[in-house]
Amino acid sequence: MKTFIENMPKAELHVHIEGTLEPELSFALAQKNGVTLNAKTPEEMIAAYNFHDLPSFLDIYYAGMSVLIGEEDFYQLTMAYLTRAAQQNIVYVELFFDPQAHTSRGVSFHTVISGIDRARTDAATQLNVECQLILCFLRDMSAESAMQHLMMAEPYIDKLVGVGLDSDEKNNPPEKFSAVFAKARDMGLKLTMHCDVNQDNTLEHIRQVIEEIKVDRIDHGVNILASTELCDLAKAKKLGLTVCPVSNKFVVQSLTSKEIKDMLALGLTPCINSDDPSYFRAYLNENLVALQEEGGFSKQELVTLVENSFKASWLSEEGKAHYL
Ligand code: ADE
Numbered sequence: 086m087k088t089f090i091e092n093m094p095k096a097e098l099h100v101h102i103e104g105t106l107e108p109e110l111s112f113a114l115a116q117k118n119g120v121t122l123n124a125k126t127p128e129e130m131i132a133a134y135n136f137h138d139l140p141s142f143l144d145i146y147y148a149g150m151s152v153l154i155g156e157e158d159f160y161q162l163t164m165a166y167l168t169r170a171a172q173q174n175i176v177y178v179e180l181f182f183d184p185q186a187h188t189s190r191g192v193s194f195h196t197v198i199s200g201i202d203r204a205r206t207d208a209a210t211q212l213n214v215e216c217q218l219i220l221c222f223l224r225d226m227s228a229e230s231a232m233q234h235l236m237m238a239e240p241y242i243d244k245l246v247g248v249g250l251d252s253d254e255k256n257n258p259p260e261k262f263s264a265v266f267a268k269a270r271d272m273g274l275k276l277t278m279h280c281d282v283n284q285d286n287t288l289e290h291i292r293q294v295i296e297e298i299k300v301d302r303i304d305h306g307v308n309i310l311a312s313t314e315l316c317d318l319a320k321a322k323k324l325g326l327t328v329c330p331v332s333n334k335f336v337v338q339s340l341t342s343k344e345i346k347d348m349l350a351l352g353l354t355p356c357i358n359s360d361d362p363s364y365f366r367a368y369l370n371e372n373l374v375a376l377q378e379e380g381g382f383s384k385q386e387l388v389t390l391v392e393n394s395f396k397a398s399w400l401s402e403e404g405k406a407h408y409l
């Protein structure tokens with residue numbers, strides 16, 4: 086099964102570029118940029134990754150970004166992930182990035198997007214990995230800040246496929262960003278939002294993303310299973326759900342294999358993703374292998390999950406046909 090999973094050409098739709106920062110690169114960049122890290126070795130850094138919920142993860146995730154300063158740093162980070170993706174037989178990626186986490190530290194939007202986009206272009210020719218970018222707004226910052234960043238992105242619009250919403254969900258409902266997402270849609274961008282597992286008001290958040298924001302996809306969204314009405318809506322709209330098993334394990338102590346099977350049985354469109362693979366110590370293949378071991382998924386079910394990634398992607402119809 087492991088070899089079968091490794092050999093399948095795959096797509097990944099839910100991976101945060103900042104969540105791919107490996108400790109070794111972190112140390113190299115810290116030395117280059119004169120940044121002091123809390124840990125003395127990569128092993129010590131990994132040993133401190135003891136998250137048990139979303140906020141405890143986010144604290145470490147944001148602290149880790151302090152080593153990313155120049156355009157070349159963002160290039161190296163992105164090239165490292167896309168190289169890893171190629172090794173995992175991932176042929177297509179939709180990659181999240183969090184500009185506000187960098188502009189708030191004095192790194193310009195131009196620096197961030199230029200480095201990431203240069204790697205994206207190089208990966209297409211050098212690695213045969215196709216990649217599109219999703220600008221993510223931090224939901225624990227204001228809607229005004231999100232709108233300012235959307236405006237900052239306007240000159241770079243041809244480099245983006247969509248916008249997303251991530252970070253701490255508590256007291257930050259989707260509707261806080263209604264105007265920002267409406268504007269993004271007017272600009273021709275696709276829309277997605279995180280509805281992390283077991284957050285406060287999760288069903289109301291899922292309802293808002295489907296009915297009010299009218300997203301094109303939902304990130305995580307596992308709690309949808311508690312509402313027949315929402316499942317019917319998601320099915321009718323063929324909404325992809327980008328589930329992240331190993332990430333879920335940190336929050337709900339389960340890879341949510343049962344929930345993923347239930348989604349398949351209901352005719353929903355779940356697909357499997359790594360979220361923050363460096364912090365959770367599992368890239369896409371490791372997520373699929375762990376999921377298969379926990380849930381006993383058949384080869385056909387695994388193929389369906391991988392096909393769902395392409396179906397739920399924001400490739401053109403011709404692009405999808407090329408891979409499916
Ligand atoms: N930012 C990076 N990973 C995230 C996640 N799983 N949930 C919310 N925000 C995130």
Ligand code: ZN
Nearest residue numbers: 251279304360
């Ligand atoms: Zn995520």
